[in-house]
Amino acid sequence: MKKILITGCNGQLGRALNQIYNSECLINTDVTEGEGRKALDITDVDAVLKMVREEQPDVIINCAAHTAVELCESQEDLAYRINAIGARNLSIAAAQVDAKLIQVSTDYVFDGNGTRPYTEFDEPCSDSVYGKTKLEGERFVKEFAPKHFILRTAWLYGDGKNFLKTMLRLSETNQEVRVVNDQFGNPTSAKELARLIHFLEPGENYGTFHATCEGQCSWADFAAKIFEMAGKATKVIPISTEEYNARVKRPAYSVLDNYMLRLTTDYRMADWETALQEYMDELQ
Template sequence: MKKIIVTGSNGQLGRQINIELGSEYELVNTDVVEGEGIRSLDITNVDSVLELAREVKPYAIINCAAYTAVDAQEKDRDLSYKINAIGPRNLAIASTEVDAKLVHISTDYVFEGNGTRPYTEFDKTGPVSAYGTTKLAGEKFVEQFAKHFFTIRTAWLYGDGKNFVKTMLKLSENHDEVSVVNDQVGSPTSTTELAKAIHFLLPSDNYGLFHGTCEGDCSWAEFTDEIFRLAGKSTKVNHVTTAQYKEMNPQSAPRPAYSILDNYMLRLTSDYKFADWHDAIDEYIRKMK
């Protein structure tokens, strides 16, 4: 059975990768903290990464590790660069040394967010936050150092773990109304759908940069409306502007207003298609009940 090193295995995507690929591959799960069936690995330490890669000799490395606290990174750029840029660089170096494929997960935040049509993989990047800047640096390191790689930009991810969907549902338990921005638009994407796409690409030689999000788009407020409808919640959703939200939360980092991604490369190079975001969130809520 082919071996795969999974970084960030205790996160949302890492857990779903175990469900999606666990019966077909031998997964070597790693995270910053050791746990049951999880080995400790500091991806920011190139020697540690190389040591594990040489030991395991994996078929592939799937990098689900990232520093995703968008607001906190504005004050801690060094840590952001270490995890989101140096980490992927180290994994890319190791993947080349042991001739393994590398799957690296990136983000819609690499774009400025002032577009008028869905971004393709060929559009100019221009991040407006530390998170987006360091994730873009990670992409460039992967391209520079990895021989066989799939970089997949995704967006608005939710799965088994802390995420926007669970935050909203928790707020609905003790709030009659919530305020959510309606002028930031994107494509909510389930880890189930993203893991399926990784499973599809992994055995292929269709390397390069891909966008990977559920089909369709909405604002955060519209997404919340749908979450509450499906979950049978009566909590009112107040649609507010980013400027109004900023007044309530002055420490929030800038975020792209328009971050709809077009899965253009998948469409050009294969017949693979993600589910519509409505269907994906419906499945997710049904499984939670």
């Protein structure tokens, strides 16, 4: 049976992968050991090499990341260790056992100053530590792992802490919420991303892919749709990024175009509203 090693198995995508895949073929790992998972610090190259040599996985899916955008600014070294060096260590290990490596990346590799959806052929350029460290992770994967898929996703939600859960929590005690209306992206279900990984992983169509649900919206639009589907009366008050006064610059327009999927496969990810409805139905 094919063996698939997952890092960051307790995250939103890791949990979704455990739903999509037959659990018998999965080697679940996270920073700490627990029920059904092994401890693995991806920043420790010796630990990574040891586990991969022992387990001999056919595929490694790297879901581990330092994704707290604001914290990355004050924890730059840690962000580089996890997002860049971690990807490097897994790439080296994957090459040693001839395993495929699936690296999950982000829309933050772009600065968000564009006016049309970014394709895989656009040159990345990031203004944030988070984006820069994830981009370096991509570069290490390309350098060390011959059999790799790099999947850039955005605005991910699933089983865990996310924007959607925050909005639902706020709706319990607030008649209205203020949400940024001048940042645009692709809300993406972790389950939809897991389904794409399940589709790509058996093949050899290697390279970089944008991997988001189809369509785009602002954060305010996203919040309004969440409340509508949840049957909440909470009103969304659109505000500007300047009014929100975030401590870290975030991409104003980081919409991704799944161009490589269209060019090289017949696979299409669900529209963001369709995927959101599926998630809300399961949540309720």
